[in-house]
Amino acid sequence: ARLGKQTVVVNKDVPGFIVNRILARVNEAACWMVTRGEATIQEVDSALIYKAGLPMGAFILMDFTGIDVVCFIGDAMLRRGFKSHPCPLIVEKCQQKKFGVKSGEGFYKYPAPGKFQWPEVPKSAGDRIDVSYLLAPAVNEAAYLLREGIATRDDIDKAVKLGLNWPKGPLELADEIGIDAVVKTLEEWRSKTGYEEYEPDPLLREMAAKGKLGKKTGEGFYTYVKAEEKKLETLIVRYEPGIAWIILNRPERLNAISPKMVEELWKVLDEIEQLDYDKVRVVVITGTGRAFSAGADVTAFMGATPITIFKTSRKLQMLFERMESLDRPVICGLNGYTLGGGLELAMSCDFRIAAETAELGQPEINLGFIPGAGGTQRLPRLIGRDRAKELIFTGDRIPAREAERLDLVNKVVPADKLEQELRSFANKLAEKPPLALAMAKYAINFGLEAPQWAGMMLEATQFGILFSTEDVIEGVSSFLQKKKPQFKGR
Template identity: 55%
Template sequence: VLMPLVEVIKGAQTSDEVARRAYDFVKSLGKEPIMVNKDVPGFVVNRVLISLNSAACLLVANNQYSIVEVDSAVKYRAGLPMGIFELQDFTGIDVGYLVGLAVAERDPMLRVPCPLIEDLYKKGWLGQKSGRGFYEYKGGAYERANIPREAGEKVDLVSIFAPAINMAAWLLRNGIASREDIDKGVKLGLGWPKGVFEFADEFGIDKVVDALNQLYSRFNYELFKPDPLLTQMVQEGRLGQRSGRGFYEYGAAGTVEFKEIMLRKEPPLAWIILNRPQRLNALTMTMLEELSRALDMLWDDKEVRVVIIRGAGDRAFSAGADVSSFAGPLHTYYFFLYNRRFQEAVSKIERFPKPVIAAIDGYALGGGLEIAMTCDFRIATERSEFGQPEIALGILPGAGGTQRLIRLVGMAKAKELIMLGDRIKADEAYRIGLVNKVVPKERFEEEVRSFAMRLAQGPPIALTYAKYAINFGTQVPTDIGLMLEAAFFSMAVNTKDAQEGVMAFLTKRRPEFKGE
C-alpha cells in the first residue's frame, strides 16, 4: 500500500468491536485510519474526488474554462499537489471512467456524465501510460504536464470545489464519517493542503451554496443540489471564518482554535507562535497547515502590518521536522508530494504581502531554519544555534535550504553548512549574513517588538512591492528583475501613501501612512 491513509469500512453487520480492532490493526502498521460508519459507494475520499472531478469536467466541457486553467488554479492557488486533469492522466483515464461507471451504477447521485472522459476512453487516449490523455507525453518514466502558474488566475475556485464540499456535507449529515475524518481523508488520501471543510469555511458557506445553486440550475444534476446541512448553516449565519463559525469554531478576532500554533493579534503586529515546546517546536504537517491557515487569515487583515513568527518555550524556535511523523513505509512518489506540501507551506511566508520577522531564541535547525530563511528578517538571541543537520540522517534539506541558504550566505558557506551538517552560534550567523541582528536574551522581545514597530510605521503598499521586487526579482535575469522593479515603482508612485510621504518630507513632519 503506497499512501498512508486507510479507510476502515463498517458493513451493515460489522460490530463496533470488530471495527475498532480493524482500526487499531491499521494503526499498528504505521498507517493513518479513518472510520467510515456505513458502506456507501466510493466511501469517503473517492466520493469527494468524484464530485470535484465532475464539476471541473462539466465546466470545461461547456467552455467556461480550459483544462489548463482549471489545473493551474487548483495547483497554484488552492495548493493541490496535482491538477484535476493532470491527476486523471496519471492514474489512467480508463481507471477513472470505469470506476465512475461502477460507482454511479450503485448510486445515481454520482451519475454525472463527463463527455470529455468518455471521448478519451473510446479513443484509447488513456493518459500518461498511452502517451496522450488530457495532455500529451513524450514517454518519460514520470512526466509532468506543462501547466503555467498564471493560467488559472481568473478561475472561480468556489465553483470548482463546491460539489466536493456538498458531498462532504452529505457524508457528515448522514453519519458516514466525522468532520475530522473527512478532512483527514482528503489531506492524506488526496494530498490536499487543507481539509474540504476547511476550504468551505475559507470560501464562505453562503458562497458555496450560491455556486451550487448556479450549477444545479445550469446542469440539473442531483450532485449539485445544495445539501440541507449547507442551507441550514447559511440560515443560522454559520458562514465560516468571517462569521466566526462554520464547520469549525473561530474566535472573535477570526482566529482558529489551533492545535499546534498560537495566533496573537496586537495591531499593528501579529504573533504566530510554533507551539510544541515539549518537542522543541518540531514541525508536523498539522503545524505547517495551521501556519498556512494563520497566514491566510492575516493576508488582507488591514489591522496587521507586520507578522512575527517565534517558538513557544525558551529552548527553540524550531528544531526541525518531527522525524516520528515519517513513521511507516511511504512510496517515493507520495513522499515527493508530501515534501511539496511542506515546501508550499513554508514558501507562503515568502509570498506573504507583509513583512515577516523570525524571532529566534534557541535552536533553529533543519526545517526550523528553513522557515526562518523565508522570513524577511531574522532576529536572534546570543545563545541561539543554527544548522542544516539533515545530512547526518542520510538526507538533505527539503524545504528550501539548498536554495535560500545560498542567497543569504553564498555558495561556499552554504555547501559547508549543508554537506557537513555543522551547527553555528548566533555571532557566526550574524557574521555570515544569516541573521540581521543578535540581541541579549533579556531584551529579546523588546528588540523584536521595536524592530517590528519601525516596519509597521512604513507605507504598507510600498513595503509589499519592495518585498516582492527583492524576493522574486532575484529569481530571474537582472533585466527582468529591473523591469519588475520599475513596474512596482510606477505603481507605488500613484498611491496616496506616496503623496503623504512627499508632503511630510516637504513640511518636515513624520508621515502617517494608511496603506492607500
Template identity: 45%
Template sequence: MTEPLLRSADEGAIRTLTVNRPDKLNALNAATLDALQAAFDDAAQDAAVRVVVLTGAGTKAFVAGADIAEMAELTAVAGRDFSARGQRLMRSIETFPKPVIAMINGFALGGGLELAMACHLRIAADSARLGQPEVNLGLIPGFGGTQRLLRLAGRAATLELCLTGAPIDAARALALGVVNRVVPAAELAEATRALAAGLAEAAPLALRGVLDCVHAGGECALGEGLAYETAQFGLMFATEDMREGTRAFLERRKPRFAGR
C-alpha cells in the same frame, strides 16, 4: 483542553504567530504545517495586519526541525509529498505581501532553519543554534534549505552546513548573512517588537513594492529586475501614501500612512 499547534496574538498592526509544540521543541509535523499555512493565508487577507512575527514557544527552540517520528514512517511518495507541503508553505511566506520577521529564540535546525530563511528578516538570540542536520538522518533538506541557504550564505557555507550537518552559533550565522541581527536572549522580544513596530508604521504599499522587487530580482536577470523596479516605482505615484509621505516630509511632520 488541548493546546493549539499554533498561537496567534495581535498587538496593534503586528500579528505574532507562535509554533506551540514546546514538548517536541516545536517540530513541524504535517498538522503544524497546515496550521501555519492557514494562519499566513488569514494574515494576508486581514487589512489590519501590517507585520507578522513568527517564533516558537518556550525558551529552547524556535523550531528544532521537522517531526522525525512522523517522517520515519513515510514512504518515498509520502516523503516527496511532505517536502512539497513544506515548500508550499515556505514559498507563501517568502512571497508574503507584508513583512515577516523570524524571532529565533533557540534551536533553528532543519525545517526550523528553512522556516526562518523563508521569512524576510531574522533576529536571533545570542544563544540560538542554527543548522541543516538532515544528512545525519540519511536525508537532505526538503523545505528549500539547499536553495535559500545558497542564496543567503553562498556555496561554500551551504555545502559546509548541509554536508557536515553541524550547527553554527548565532554570531557565525550573522557573519554569513543567514540572520540580520543577533541580540542578547533577554532583549530578543523587545528588539523584535521595536523592529516590527517601525515596519507597522511604514507605508504598506511601499513595503509590498520592496518585497515584490527583491523577490522578483532574485529570480531574473538584472535588466528584467530593473525594469520591474521602474514599473513598481511608477505605481507608487498613484497611491495616497506617496502623497502623504511627501507632504509630511515637506511639512516636517510624521506621516500617517493608510495603505491606499
C-alpha cells in the same frame, strides 16, 4: 498660539522644567556607560541615532550645544534639588576647556573652533547596544513629572518631540519598550550605581503590577487596541496593534513541524493576508520553550513511501514560499534551536533576529538525507555556495554569533531582550507605507530570480504603480511640511 507656536503647560516650577530634565537623564546614562567601559562614545551615539531615531547622539548634541552650557545647566539644576550624580567625563571636558564645536574639540574633534562637521559614527557601531538601557532613565524622569502633576502625559511627550526633535516622546517610547522592561532596566541601573535617581518611579511599579505594560497589553501610558490571542493546536496567534505574532507552540517536541502545524500555518497566513493594513502591517514568528523549531517531525516520515515523502517536501516548500511572498514584512525571532526545517522556515522570512543562545544548522545529512524544504536553495543564496555546502555536508550547528557573521541572521541580542527587539523592529516597520513595503519586497525577491534587466523592469513597474497611491501624496506632502507622515496603505 497666535504666533503659530504650540504651547506646553508646566504646572509646577521644577529645576529643568521638562525637556532639560529628560535630556539630562539621557546624557547621564550615555556618559556613565562610557565611563564604566560598557560602551564607546561612538557606540552610544550610533545606537541613539540609528536605533532610537534621535536626530543626534548624546555626545554629538553636547558638543553642538556646548559642554560648558551642559555643565552650567546641570550645576544649576543640582543646586535646586535635581537628584543627579554628575558624570566625571563631562566635568573633565569642562575643566579641560574642551567645550565641543565652539572650542574645536569636545567628545569629538572638529575642523576648527566654531566649525561643525558631522562626526564619523557608523551605523554598525551601535549594534550591540541596548538602546532601552539609555532611554529608561529618561522614561523614569517622565513618569516622575507625570505622577507629580508637573505636566500632562501629552505635554511631556509634546515638549520632548518639539524641543528635542525626538520622533516619539518618552512615554510613547516606554509603551513600545514595555513598562516591565523599563522597570527591570532601572533596577539594573540602581543595582550598579546605588544612585537614588534610578529607583523606578512608583508610577512605573504600579503600572507593571497592574499589567499595564504598554502596546503589548493594550494599555500603558496610552490606550491601544487590546491584543487578541487565540490558541490553536500547534500555534499561538496574537494580534497587537499593527503586528501579528505567530508563535510555534509544541515546546515538548522542540516545536517540530508536524503536518498539523503546516495546516495551521497555511490558515493563519491566509487569515493575515485577508486583513486590512489597519489591523496588521508586520508579522513576527517565533517559538516557545528552548527552540524556535528543531525541524520537521521525522516521526511523520516513518513507513511513508518515496512519493509521499516527495509530496510532504513540496507541501513544506510551498508553505515557505507562501511565507516568502506574503504581502507584508515577516520577522523571525530565533529563540533557541533552529535546525533543519526550522532553519528553512526562518530563511523564508524577510529578517532573522536571534537570541545569543540560539543554534542554527541543517543536520539532515546526519540522518541520511538532505534538506527538503528549501535549504539547498535558500542557504547558498544567503551565505554563498561554499559556506552553504559546508553547513549542509557536515550537518554542524553554529552559534548565533557565527550565523550573524555569515549574514544568516540580521542581528543577535541577549535572550531576555529578544521579544523587546522583535517588537521594536516590527513597530518601526509598521510606521512605513505598507504598499511600498510590499512592492519593495516583491521587487527584491522576485527580481533576484530573473535576469537583471527583467528585475529592472519589475522595479520600474512597481515604482510607477506606487504613484497612484494616497501614501505617496501623504509622504511627499509630509516631507515638504516637515511633519511625520501617517500612511494608510491606500
